[in-house]
Amino acid sequence: MDYDTYTTRGEAIERTIITPIEASEAVKDARAEYDIDAIADNIIGYDPDTQIYWQVCDEAEFWTIVEERAL
Template sequence: MTDNTFTTLGEAIASITDAIEAGGAVTDARTEYDLDAIADELITEHADETPEGATIASSLHFAIDADEDTFWATVEAHELTGPITAELTTVDTPT
């Protein structure tokens, strides 16, 4: 994670995806990790404001504010364990 500032949220999420897939062990990060949850924890929004407190739209940018250990701990915490399946064994019917 060398550059951690991005113009759009999508670019920041793509950077996370690229980092996860860079080692080659993961080929599709979206199927193996909850990228939305990872993004919620790691990506912050930054913008300058006018003296009145209004956001200056042209200054809006996104950043991944985490060191390498925090980044990978967050990724690991949001690993998907596979599809949730259930087997119906009985049905309770009211009498």
């Protein structure tokens, strides 16, 4: 699988977690409704050699992880 890469964890969180959740229009503030750090710990990978972050799961896994971490 090919995924976009990010230079910071914050950028990866914003683009791979916050944006998709809020794009659903069912949620206006993802940070208020989900444990974003817990989601990030499960879906964002980091390579210390290249210093890049990326999403390590597919879309179905992503939404399962998100649902499991609702506040």
